[in-house]
Every structure is written in C-alpha cells, then in structure tokens.
Amino acid sequence: MSETLDVRIGRYLRELTSHPDRHVGAPGNHAATAMFAERIAGFGFDVARTRFDCIEWKYGEAVLEMDGERFELLVGPYSLPFDGRAALVGVSCVEELESEAIRGCIVVLHGSIAAGQIMPRNFTFYNPESHRRIIRALDAYAPVAVIAATGRDPEMVGSQYPFPLFEDGDLDVPNAYMTDIEGERLLAHAGSIASLRIDSRRVPTTAEHVVATLQGDAPGRIVVFAHIDSRKGSPGALDNASGVATLLGLAELLADYTHGPTIEIVPLNGEDNYANPGEMLWVGANEDRMDDIILGINIDDAGMRGQDTHVSFYSCDDRLEAAVRQAMGGRVGISEGLKWFQSDHAIFGIYGRPAIALASADIAGFMAKYAHSERDTIELADPGILANAARFLRDVIDAIATGASNPSAVDPATTA
Numbered sequence: 001m002s003e004t005l006d007v008r009i010g011r012y013l014r015e016l017t018s019h020p021d022r023h024v025g026a027p028g029n030h031a032a033t034a035m036f037a038e039r040i041a042g043f044g045f046d047v048a049r050t051r052f053d054c055i056e057w058k059y060g061e062a063v064l065e066m067d068g069e070r071f072e073l074l075v076g077p078y079s080l081p082f083d084g085r086a087a088l089v090g091v092s093c094v095e096e097l098e099s100e101a102i103r104g105c106i107v108v109l110h111g112s113i114a115a116g117q118i119m120p121r122n123f124t125f126y127n128p129e130s131h132r133r134i135i136r137a138l139d140a141y142a143p144v145a146v147i148a149a150t151g152r153d154p155e156m157v158g159s160q161y162p163f164p165l166f167e168d169g170d171l172d173v174p175n176a177y178m179t180d181i182e183g184e185r186l187l188a189h190a191g192s193i194a195s196l197r198i199d200s201r202r203v204p205t206t207a208e209h210v211v212a213t214l215q216g217d218a219p220g221r222i223v224v225f226a227h228i229d230s231r232k233g234s235p236g237a238l239d240n241a242s243g244v245a246t247l248l249g250l251a252e253l254l255a256d257y258t259h260g261p262t263i264e265i266v267p268l269n270g271e272d273n274y275a276n277p278g279e280m281l282w283v284g285a286n287e288d289r290m291d292d293i294i295l296g297i298n299i300d301d302a303g304m305r306g307q308d309t310h311v312s313f314y315s316c317d318d319r320l321e322a323a324v325r326q327a328m329g330g331r332v333g334i335s336e337g338l339k340w341f342q343s344d345h346a347i348f349g350i351y352g353r354p355a356i357a358l359a360s361a362d363i364a365g366f367m368a369k370y371a372h373s374e375r376d377t378i379e380l381a382d383p384g385i386l387a388n389a390a391r392f393l394r395d396v397i398d399a400i401a402t403g404a405s406n407p408s409a410v411d412p413a414t415t416a
C-alpha cells in the first residue's frame with residue numbers, strides 16, 4: 001500500500017505539472033480541475049463543479065521612447081493595452097496622485113508610493129486603506145497610463161526585481177514597470193512628451209471551481225484546502241501541485257471512512273490570481289455556515305525533497321490541538337512549524353475557525369528561490385513526503401472523529 005500511494009501521488013504530480021502552468025483559465029488549469037474532479041469522484045466523493053468567468057492575459061512588449069531615447073520596461077500583468085503620446089509626470093506620494101495635474105498624462109510612480117505591491121482592486125481578504133486610496137486616485141484623476149519604477153519588495157514571493165506594482169485585471173489604467181534605476185533615467189525627462197506602447201490584452205475565458213464532499217455520520221465538517229492554480233509562467237510543482245496531489249492521496253486513504261464528521265476537500269482555484277476567484281466562490285457559498293467547521297486544513301508548498309513537513313496551528317483549542325498532536329506523535333518527517341499567513345488557511349482565521357497548515361520546513365527559502373518562477377519544477381518534490389503527509393491527515397481526521405463521537409470532546413459549537 002505505501003509504495004503504491006507514493007507511486008500514485010508521483011503520477012498526480014506529473015499530470016498536474018505536464019502543462020507549462022495552471023494559472024486560472026489556462027489550458028493546464030482546465031486539465032487540472034477536470035483531472036481532480038474525475039479522480040476524486042472515483043474515490044467515492046460527491047463532486048460539485050461550478051464554471052466561472054475569468055480573464056486570460058495575452059501580452060507582447062512595452063516600448064517607451066522620448067527625447068530620442070528608449071527605455072527598458074515590462075508589461076504590467078493583466079494590463080489594458082496602450083498606444084499613444086502624452087506628457088510624462090513623476091509621482092512619489094499619494095497626495096501628488098490626487099491632483100488634476102496627472103489627468104491625461106503618463107504617470108511615473110517612484111519612491112515610497114512604489115515601495116511595495118498594491119493589492120488588487122477586488123482583493124477583499126487583505127486590502128489596506130492606503131492601497132485603496134491609490135486605486136481611487138487613479139480612477140478619479142485618470143492618467144492615460146502608469147509606469148512603476150520599482151526596486152525589491154521583500155514581502156513579495158520570489159523577490160522579483162523589478163516587481164510589478166500592480167497585478168490587477170480590474171484596474172482600468174494601462175500599466176508597465178521598470179527598475180528604479182531606469183526610472184531615475186526616465187524621470188530626468190519629466191515634462192516632455194513620451195511615446196508609449198503597451199501590447200497587452202484581456203481575453204475573457206472560464207475556469208472551474210470544484211468541491212468534493214464525503215458525507216459523515218457525525219455533526220460538523222473538516223475542510224481541506226490546497227490551491228490548484230499556479231502563477232502564470234510557473235509549473236507550480238511545490239506551489240501547489242504537491243498540495244493537490246496530497247488531497248488526492250488523502251481522498252484515496254478515506255475509502256474506508258464511515259464514522260465521523262463530513263470531509264470536504266477543495267482544490268481552491270485562485271490563490272495565485274489577482275481576484276482569488278475560487279476562494280471568493282467558496283466563501284460566498286459558506287459565509288453563513290462557517291460555524292460547523294470543526295477544523296480547516298490547508299496544504300501549500302509541501303513536499304520539498306529532504307525536508308520535514310511542518311504543521312502550524314491557528315486558533316485550535318486544547319482538545320483539537322491534542323488530536324492533531326496525537327496524529328503527529330512519533331511520525332518521522334512531520335514536525336511543528338511557525339505560523340505563516342500567506343495562503344488559504346488565512347480564510348479560516350478571518351471567519352474565526354480553527355486551522356492547521358502543512359508546508360515544507362524551509363518555506364521561506366522556497367519562496368525566495370523557487371516560488372512563482374519557472375524553477376518550481378517537479379524535481380523539487382518528493383512523492384514519499386506527500387504520501388506521509390496524506391497518511392498523517394488521515395490520522396488527524398480519525399483522532400478528531402474519535403473525539404467527535406463523544407460530543408463533549410470536540411463539539412463544533414464550542415470550539416470557537
């Protein structure tokens with residue numbers, strides 16, 4: 001059984017990473033959700049498949065010329081197209097953006113206003129007022145295009161240089177980005193007329209939201225997430241084909257599951273998308289029934305070769321934590337890790353539900369070196385580590401189910 005599960009998880013990993021990437025709406029994304037839905041139905045789960053509208057981004061180059069010079073810049077992800085001439089204006093703070101002086105101009109955002117990536121317009125889980133204010137100013141004062149001159153954002157996965165200040169299919173102003181050094185060269189020409197072309201298109205398409213349910217005989221449910229989409233341009237082996245392969249491994253291990261709470265397995269389609277479409281659909285369908293979630297589980301960036309799988313705890317009461325620790329007990333390769341918040345387990349936190357997250361021990365190193373890049377390839381992943389994680393999760397479910405058969409042990413109504 002154990003070799004077989006390793007082998008099957010390895011096959012899921014190969015299938016999921018067989019396309020260039022699985023960004024929402026891409027061919028690889030469609031193939032991945034279809035494969036997941038078919039496989040998990042075969043393990044006895046009830047499967048609900050919902051199609052939703054999304055945007056596919058097609059792009060070419062960005063070209064900027066002024067005063068006889070040419071400047072290096074990149075197309076902003078999901079930007080609208082632009083081809084025209086306008087005066088160039090430098091802006092380094094939001095007050096300068098809230099001004100008629102930028103109307104009809106090409107604005108160069110630089111300095112403190114361009115220090116960190118701006119949350120997308122419709123990203124609701126985390127969106128500070130300072131970011132919303134920038135989007136409102138762009139709406140109100142309507143520059144014709146925005147060029148961001150950026151350095152490194154240490155908060156950002158992959159530490160890209162330069163990084164796109166906006167990654168937002170709901171932003172109405174065409175945008176591009178360049179290094180802060182190139183930005184300084186460009187700003188020496190502020191006030192002159194620039195000629196700018198941004199070759200970029202938004203193509204309407206669809207993708208699929210899948211929810212798989214194994215009905216239990218006890219109250220409450222255990223919800224298990226692993227996002228199925230990847231960043232455009234990244235094969236997303238550890239981020240997060242490995243998590244989805246673990247979901248399928250767990251589903252297979254639940255073949256004989258009869259007594260305990262309902263198990264809901266969700267390959268969320270949108271963790272690496274600007275609008276989190278799959279997350280929004282799941283939240284929309286669950287907003288008024290979060291209370292019955294006994295435990296939320298999220299798997300992301302797990303299965304890196306040679307590393308432990310870290311389990312981190314979020315708002316688990318003593319009894320719940322004891323059940324998880326019982327399943328961890330003595331299991332080689334599973335150990336406790338620090339809390340982190342940059343993935344879908346944050347959703348459980350927003351709604352006050354207890355959660356655990358599974359990730360590779362050196363998630364910080366993975367995010368800095370591999371995540372969201374073409375380097376996140378299948379060679380990084382060890383199917384044996386993922387099979388071990390799937391068996392551990394089966395044990396977690398059993399430990400909770402044993403408690404759940406005694407209502408005073410783990411009662412969803414009292415775990416909040």
Ligand SMILES: [Zn+2]
Pocket residue numbers: 227239240271300301343
């Ligand atoms: Zn991820």
